[in-house]
Amino acid sequence: MTAKVNTLLINAHVLCMDEGFTQYENGAVAVLDDQIHAVGDSEELNKSYTAREVIDCEGKVLMPGLVDVHTHVPMNLMRGLADDLRLDVWLLGYIMPVEREYVNAEFVRLGTSLACAELILSGVTSFADMYYFEDQVAEATAEAGLRAVCCQTILKFPSPDAASYEEALASSERLIKKWKNHPLITPAVAPHAAYTSTVDILGQATAMAQKYDVPLHIHVSETAQEVKDSLREQDMPVVPYLEGQNVLESKVIAAHCVHIDEREMHTLEKFGVGVAHNPTSNLKLSSGMAPVKRMLELGLNVGIGTDGVSSNNDLDMFEEIRLAALLAKGSSGDPTAVPARTAIAMATSMGAKAIHLGDQTGSLVAGKKADLILVNLQTLHNSPQFRNDQDSVYAQLVYAAKSTDVTDLMVNGEWLMRSRELLTVDVNKMLPKAQVLAKEIDQFLNKREQSVFSKLIAVGGAEEQESYEVQVKVKVDDPQEVINRLQNSELEILYYRHYHEYDTYFKFENPEEGWLRYREDEFIDEYGNIENIRYRLTLIGPKRERHFPQDVLLSRSRFIAPAPHSLRFYREYFAPSEETFIEKDRQRWKVCFHDIEFFINVDRLDEPALGTFLEVKSRTWSLEDAEKKAQIADDLLRLLGNTPQKSETLDYVQIVESKS
Numbered sequence: 333m334t335a336k337v338n339t340l341l342i343n344a345h346v347l348c349m350d351e352g353f354t355q356y357e358n359g360a361v362a363v364l365d366d367q368i369h370a371v372g373d374s375e376e377l378n379k380s381y382t383a384r385e386v387i388d389c390e391g392k393v394l395m396p397g398l399v400d401v402h403t404h405v406p407m408n409l410m411r412g413l414a415d416d417l418r419l420d421v422w423l424l425g426y427i428m429p430v431e432r433e434y435v436n437a438e439f440v441r442l443g444t445s446l447a448c449a450e451l452i453l454s455g456v457t458s459f460a461d462m463y464y465f466e467d468q469v470a471e472a473t474a475e476a477g478l479r480a481v482c483c484q485t486i487l488k489f490p491s492p493d494a495a496s497y498e499e500a501l502a503s504s505e506r507l508i509k510k511w512k513n514h515p516l517i518t519p520a521v522a523p524h525a526a527y528t529s530t531v532d533i534l535g536q537a538t539a540m541a542q543k544y545d546v547p548l549h550i551h552v553s554e555t556a557q558e559v560k561d562s563l564r565e566q567d568m569p570v571v572p573y574l575e576g577q578n579v580l581e582s583k584v585i586a587a588h589c590v591h592i593d594e595r596e597m598h599t600l601e602k603f604g605v606g607v608a609h610n611p612t613s614n615l616k617l618s619s620g621m622a623p624v625k626r627m628l629e630l631g632l633n634v635g636i637g638t639d640g641v642s643s644n645n646d647l648d649m650f651e652e653i654r655l656a657a658l659l660a661k662g663s664s665g666d667p668t669a670v671p672a673r674t675a676i677a678m679a680t681s682m683g684a685k686a687i688h689l690g691d692q693t694g695s696l697v698a699g700k701k702a703d704l705i706l707v708n709l710q711t712l713h714n715s716p717q718f719r720n721d722q723d724s725v726y727a728q729l730v731y732a733a734k735s736t737d738v739t740d741l742m743v744n745g746e747w748l749m750r751s752r753e754l755l756t757v758d759v760n761k762m763l764p765k766a767q768v769l770a771k772e773i774d775q776f777l778n779k780r781e782q783s784v785f786s787k788l789i790a791v792g793g794a795e796e797q798e799s800y801e802v803q804v805k806v807k808v809d810d811p812q813e814v815i816n817r818l819q820n821s822e823l824e825i826l827y828y829r830h831y832h833e834y835d836t837y838f839k840f841e842n843p844e845e846g847w848l849r850y851r852e853d854e855f856i857d858e859y860g861n862i863e864n865i866r867y868r869l870t871l872i873g874p875k876r877e878r879h880f881p882q883d884v885l886l887s888r889s890r891f892i893a894p895a896p897h898s899l900r901f902y903r904e905y906f907a908p909s910e911e912t913f914i915e916k917d918r919q920r921w922k923v924c925f926h927d928i929e930f931f932i933n934v935d936r937l938d939e940p941a942l943g944t945f946l947e948v949k950s951r952t953w954s955l956e957d958a959e960k961k962a963q964i965a966d967d968l969l970r971l972l973g974n975t976p977q978k979s980e981t982l983d984y985v986q987i988v989e990s991k992s
């Protein structure tokens with residue numbers, strides 16, 4: 333008596349990727365509805381089942397579909413947008429500004445569909461995503477017929493789909509409610525990373541993941557800098573910090589885990605955290621090499637991910653599997669690390685466990701979902717074939733095979749590709765749209781690259797509007813005398829501050845750009861200790877608007893922006909042609925003189941050591957106002973026992989340059 337199934341795949345080299353790594357050299361798989369009904373020898377299954385569709389696999393490898401455990405699929409539309417840059421410059425300088433401008437529901441939909449096509453062609457049947465407008469990712473993925481964990485990104489700052497993190501949390505909950513029982517889509521929540529989250533975000537995201545029993549996807553210890561910052565701010569590395577916030581109590585998918593120590597690995601193992609290893613991305617962004625060998629020894633579920641196309645630049649899982657095996661060997665000095673069979677397990681069964689879908693997919697076992705691929709190893713680059721070692725087929729797949737050897741792909745019992753023909757996604761209609769968008773983004777970036785000002789706006793904007801200053805600066809031989817006169821005068825002193833300032837001036841090929849000053853201000857308290865530090869960027873225009881007869885200068889326009897990133901970041905992002913460094917001790921008084929607020933600065937230049945300067949300045953907004961203030965500034969300077977000297981009404985950079 334024979335039972336009926338939908339599809340019977342016979343004459344295949346079946347790799348089950350089950351616990352015992354069962355293989356059938358002439359094997360078969362019976363598919364009934366969305367499930368694997370039986371796996372065994374071809375002859376046996378042929379006798380036991382009749383099927384609507386019988387496929388002779390002609391000796392191809394039949395194995396579980398691959399699991400891409402970490403990606404950002406809509407970023408397919410940004411392939412090749414910015415490369416060969418450091419992570420922060422790449423992300424904050426290029427990717428995020430473009431995302432703010434272009435990422436919307438339509439963008440996400442198009443990028444996801446194209447990514448699904450690319451994933452299918454490379455043998456991927458399931459993936460874990462993290463992006464904005466994740467509902468659109470879910471829609472496009474379900475339409476393509478792939479299985480995915482779709483995770484809505486939550487950031488502590490505004491993102492393309494949420495003005496606040498509260499909004500992002502709300503859309504996460506909507507996503508979860510909408511997709512909770514979908515056969516292909518597992519909705520989930522994704523606080524982007526510890527350093528882009530607040531305690532409140534981590535708490536609420538964890539609570540939501542637990543309430544709905546869905547995964548929580550997060551970037552963990554991707555760079556050494558992230559760990560350094562965590563040690564400084566939280567007094568502990570990233571994993572214990574997440575543990576302390578109870579994040580690890582949920583079903584966590586931790587992307588990267590490049591810079592984690594032995595203890596952190598034990599913690600991840602204890603909480604059953606799935607790790608996403610992204611070899612290409614980590615190499616390309618020079619993030620480092622994850623301790624994969626050790627994580628596997630400790631029993632962690634480590635899957636393999638492509639990461640987004642912007643940092644890869646493709647979704648080729650075969651390339652990723654090979655790299656995972658090679659990198660583990662190269663970085664550990666042990667060629668037996670991550671053998672081929674383990675690498676294939678990481679990309680299938682272990683990967684499925686890492687994204688918490690291990691009960692549904694990742695191995696060819698009766699009762700699991702029918703997610704499978706056929707791989708043709710009878711090609712030139714796969715020949716000849718040895719079978720003296722049971723594991724040689726895995727080695728063939730890892731070290732010789734290419735994603736183009738995948739011929740057929742099935743998810744949930746449905747064919748998505750037959751003989752390399754895509755059945756669910758029409759890329760021909762979509763590719764021209766992607767190219768139109770690329771052209772627009774090119775124009776946007778070209779325009780932005782035209783000026784330092786527009787580049788400044790792109791990385792966080794100028795906080796203050798354009799402003800002008802009336803200023804006069806003279807060298808003083810006896811600063812104490814100036815201070816005595818100031819204190820004994822009738823001047824109304826509004827406040828006194830003491831700073832230590834470290835200024836780096838960027839100059840550019842085109843002098844019209846002006847100077848960009850990166851300033852580190854150390855506030856010194858009355859006991860001489862550093863009270864706090866402020867970082868600011870000031871774009872100083874090139875023009876002197878007016879030189880008054882008193883030798884008071886109406887100076888250049890300036891835009892001020894907070895500088896949350898490192899000097900190194902700005903140096904790489906703005907790429908100045910020249911730099912000048914100035915270190916000075918500044919005593920500053922804000923005073924009221926003839927009903928006008930002035931700043932009086934007594935600046936001792938320490939680097940280069942050029943002596944002490946007295947500076948009198950006031951903000952101004954109109955020329956008449958400036959003219960009046962120029963006269964009063966001159967009077968104030970005289971009150972302090974000095975007269976303007978034409979040659980000294982300069983900026984520090986000019987002083988430094990004229991002296992050197």
Ligand SMILES: [Zn+2]
Pocket residue numbers: 402403404551587639640
């Ligand atoms: Zn990522």
